[in-house]
Amino acid sequence: MENFLSVHDAASVHDLIGLAAKIKAAPLDYDKTGQHKTLINLFFNPSLRTRLSTEKAGVTLGFQVITMDMAGGWKLEFEDGVVMNLDRAEHVREAAGVLSQYCDVLAVRSFPELKDRDADYADRVINAFVKYATVPVVSLESAIRHPLQSLADCLTIREHRRSARPRVALTWAPHPRQLPQAVPNSFAEWMIHWGDVDLVIANPEGFDLAPEFTRGAEVVHDQAAALRGAEFVYAKNWSSYSDYGATADLPDWIVNEEKMALTDDAFFMHCLPVRRNVIVSDGVLNSDRSLVLQQANNRTWAAAAVLAALTD
Numbered sequence: 146m147e148n149f150l151s152v153h154d155a156a157s158v159h160d161l162i163g164l165a166a167k168i169k170a171a172p173l174d175y176d177k178t179g180q181h182k183t184l185i186n187l188f189f190n191p192s193l194r195t196r197l198s199t200e201k202a203g204v205t206l207g208f209q210v211i212t213m214d215m216a217g218g219w220k221l222e223f224e225d226g227v228v229m230n231l232d233r234a235e236h237v238r239e240a241a242g243v244l245s246q247y248c249d250v251l252a253v254r255s256f257p258e259l260k261d262r263d264a265d266y267a268d269r270v271i272n273a274f275v276k277y278a279t280v281p282v283v284s285l286e287s288a289i290r291h292p293l294q295s296l297a298d299c300l301t302i303r304e305h306r307r308s309a310r311p312r313v314a315l316t317w318a319p320h321p322r323q324l325p326q327a328v329p330n331s332f333a334e335w336m337i338h339w340g341d342v343d344l345v346i347a348n349p350e351g352f353d354l355a356p357e358f359t360r361g362a363e364v365v366h367d368q369a370a371a372l373r374g375a376e377f378v379y380a381k382n383w384s385s386y387s388d389y390g391a392t393a394d395l396p397d398w399i400v401n402e403e404k405m406a407l408t409d410d411a412f413f414m415h416c417l418p419v420r421r422n423v424i425v426s427d428g429v430l431n432s433d434r435s436l437v438l439q440q441a442n443n444r445t446w447a448a449a450a451v452l453a454a455l456t457d
């Protein structure tokens with residue numbers, strides 16, 4: 146694997162999930178994988194799980210790990226050929242070149258601005274690091290994808306499924322802020338490429354995800370219809386793709402006990418952080434059907450599998 150930006154970078158989704166499970170079962174067997182190697186994590190946005198699970202994965206495999214919050218670095222220029230006489234002090238070309246001399250794997254988190262769809266969907270920040278770095282680049286959630294989350298979600302579903310081919314319902318849920326499409330884009334893309342589940346996506350009219358991520362899945366605008374018979378319910382808010390960045394005040398899309406009663410005794414999933422009693426009720430989140438902590442745990446093993454595959 147050259148870089149880890151999307152499901153398309155995995156030679157085999159099954160093998161990568163399998164490797165994550167193997168490392169989870171026997172982490173000490175892999176403690177020399179990153180010996181004499183350095184991982185640098187760059188964050189342009191906040192994080193709890195991604196930062197700490199990726200650091201933990203690196204340390205577990207024997208990497209030296211350096212994490213930098215880019216709020217403390219120079220403001221980077223990403224355009225080529227510009228006269229840099231404003232507030233951006235350093236070009237990504239130099240930054241990526243410098244960092245490549247300090248590490249063996251470079252991981253980057255950079256969210257979208259949710260103003261200009263073409264600019265966000267060009268995934269400019271992560272792609273600039275890929276272009277100018279000379280080491281493998283890992284996405285820690287880019288403008289349009291969150292592949293480490295999705296890999297962890299595949300592992301979590303594999304560990305908890307009751308049938309060989311479970312029905313997985315990804316449902317839009319309410320939120321007070323304008324959020325990216327990265328998590329649901331990536332989740333849909335991984336579920337479809339993995340091929341071990343039947344994916345149904347429920348969202349309000351006007352909130353369909355970009356077709357490039359959902360082709361092969363059923364998309365409905367009736368949440369109850371999607372939840373009926375589901376073995377997993379994955380809730381997430383996202384802002385509109387078609388009316389780019391628009392939000393909607395639809396509190397009835399909350400996932401509560403009444404909605405979960407429509408399912409086949411489903412497990413509840415969310416990537417976290419989650420707004421209680423907005424996205425999901427306390428009752429569902431506190432119940433034994435909630436897998437949110439297991440998902441967060443599996444972030445470590447997903448990151449470990451990716452680091453191992455990149456440095457193999």
Ligand SMILES: NCCC[C@H](NC(=O)CCC(=O)O)C(=O)O
Binds near residue numbers: 286325416417420
């Ligand atoms: N990394 C997982 C989710 C990150 C981000 N969520 C957020 O920004 C939620 C913040 C809030 O609830 O205010 C998102 O949706 O892509």
Ligand SMILES: NC(=O)OP(=O)(O)O
Binds near residue numbers: 195286
């Ligand atoms: N799920 C996830 O990526 O969480 P953080 O934003 O806290 O890293």
